[in-house]
Amino acid sequence: MSNESLRASDFGADFVWGAATAAYQIEGGHDADGKGPSIWDEFSRRGKIKRGHTGDVACDHYHRMPQDVALMQDLGLGAYRFSISWPRVLPDGTVQGGINEAGFDFYKRLCDELQRRNITPFATLFHWDLPLALQQSYGGWLDRKIADHFAEYAALCVNRLGDYVKDWIILNEPFVFLLLGYGVGYFPPSKIGLGKFLKASHHALLAQGRAARAMDAERSGLHLGTTNSTLAGYLDRDTPANRRALARHDAFFNRLYVDPVVGRGYPVDALPVLNRIERKKFAEPGDLDEIAYDFAFHGINHYSRKVVRSARYLPWLGFRERGTAKGAPRTAMGWEVFPEGLHQVLMKFSEYPEIPALYVTENGSAWHDTLSTDADGRRVHDPERRQYLQDYLAQCLRAKNAGVNLRGYFAWSLLDNLEWREGYDRRFGIVHVDFEDRLQRTIKDSGLWYREFLDR
Numbered sequence: 001m002s003n004e005s006l007r008a009s010d011f012g013a014d015f016v017w018g019a020a021t022a023a024y025q026i027e028g029g030h031d032a033d034g035k036g037p038s039i040w041d042e043f044s045r046r047g048k049i050k051r052g053h054t055g056d057v058a059c060d061h062y063h064r065m066p067q068d069v070a071l072m073q074d075l076g077l078g079a080y081r082f083s084i085s086w087p088r089v090l091p092d093g094t095v096q097g098g099i100n101e102a103g104f105d106f107y108k109r110l111c112d113e114l115q116r117r118n119i120t121p122f123a124t125l126f127h128w129d130l131p132l133a134l135q136q137s138y139g140g141w142l143d144r145k146i147a148d149h150f151a152e153y154a155a156l157c158v159n160r161l162g163d164y165v166k167d168w169i170i171l172n173e174p175f176v177f178l179l180l181g182y183g184v185g186y187f188p189p190s191k192i193g194l195g196k197f198l199k200a201s202h203h204a205l206l207a208q209g210r211a212a213r214a215m216d217a218e219r220s221g222l223h224l225g226t227t228n229s230t231l232a233g234y235l236d237r238d239t240p241a242n243r244r245a246l247a248r249h250d251a252f253f254n255r256l257y258v259d260p261v262v263g264r265g266y267p268v269d270a271l272p273v274l275n276r277i278e279r280k281k282f283a284e285p286g287d288l289d290e291i292a293y294d295f296a297f298h299g300i301n302h303y304s305r306k307v308v309r310s311a312r313y314l315p316w317l318g319f320r321e322r323g324t325a326k327g328a329p330r331t332a333m334g335w336e337v338f339p340e341g342l343h344q345v346l347m348k349f350s351e352y353p354e355i356p357a358l359y360v361t362e363n364g365s366a367w368h369d370t371l372s373t374d375a376d377g378r379r380v381h382d383p384e385r386r387q388y389l390q391d392y393l394a395q396c397l398r399a400k401n402a403g404v405n406l407r408g409y410f411a412w413s414l415l416d417n418l419e420w421r422e423g424y425d426r427r428f429g430i431v432h433v434d435f436e437d438r439l440q441r442t443i444k445d446s447g448l449w450y451r452e453f454l455d456r
Helices: 039-045 061-075 101-116 132-138 145-161 174-183 194-218 240-255 272-279 287-291 340-350 383-401 420-425 445-455
Strands: 016-020 079-083 120-126 167-172 223-235 297-310 319-322 358-362 371-374 377-380 406-412 431-434 440-443
Touching: 016 120, 016 358, 039 132, 061 101, 061 440, 061 445, 079 167, 079 406, 101 120, 101 145, 120 145, 132 145, 145 194, 167 174, 167 194, 174 194, 174 223, 194 223, 194 272, 194 287, 223 240, 223 340, 223 358, 240 297, 240 319, 240 340, 297 340, 340 358, 340 383, 377 440, 383 406, 383 445, 440 445
Parallel strands: 016 079, 016 406, 079 120, 120 167, 167 223, 223 297, 297 358, 358 406
Antiparallel strands: 297 319, 371 377, 431 440
């Protein structure tokens, strides 16, 4: 079968098809109806996002939500993955500090709209917008107290939204927000150091395990999952040193937040530096038992691949990544387009007997889109994104046909949005948002193709 003839029906009648977003990137309403500030609100105030952009308004989804859900129906989506803004419902991050019921009312209205249009909600509890109060009061993920605060938040979300949402994702891409926020300082809260990164990582995994159990205690029958960023790795040259380097690369980028969750502990076999979590007493007795949890599914976020070789001068990593080959296709983010990498990652995680099912919870590409007007009205011609979706979906089908229990796919992203520190210039949406003209929405050619694909 050629990629051109690919059909959604090839994946089976019960396959879940959707698109994904994140609260800070699209909602706006940064202080509406009692919402508290997040670390990203404070970060943007300090001019840390390119061109001085902020998420104060973003796509204004908070006020335009019914219009956006109508767009989802027009696209033929069967599911929508969104995130709940922790400071929107708990302004200071804690139940004791007060619950903002107006925040929960927004998500109830969203779920009502989704269900009215037969779109299944998949709710993510944490997509990086940590309440600023928790960072300022005790350092956020650097303090063990956050595990209990996060568990209370998770239980509260189920209490308020459990009648609407069955499918939940607890953490989104811990590797990204922890490495960039607590390791290299590129994201808020701008902390730097290996020790901070490992400590925050352990606390985040502990928080996730406690949250999952708190959610179970609040309501039975939930479909709980977690989502991790993934990076396909390939050898630069096949040598023993490079094979060891690739194993370390895999442990760092793919296994670090998976192996402890499935009960295998940290992958110290390939990455001995992780022993510092125990040596520095970041972990306490019983922590690994709390971190381990039998999730119903694991989400795979995937965008690109890296070619890896040994680097002895990088002592605790011991690998380096080769630059993208000259002439290789790259997105506006500079990421290589390499569809086979998604197949590699799906096959890798399908080999974990502890993982019962997989979803691709993010996959997409940013391009320098141009809005034009023709006889049919406003149009965005984005052939690169259409081809990207088509080729990566073909790899999903290849993996599914090889026996991978792949249950769903969510395109990233529904809307053009604030691409974190890159601002609004990096467009991932299958729907264009005109940030210069009243935030008008226009379905791109890739979105029109996705709609046609879903109908086949």
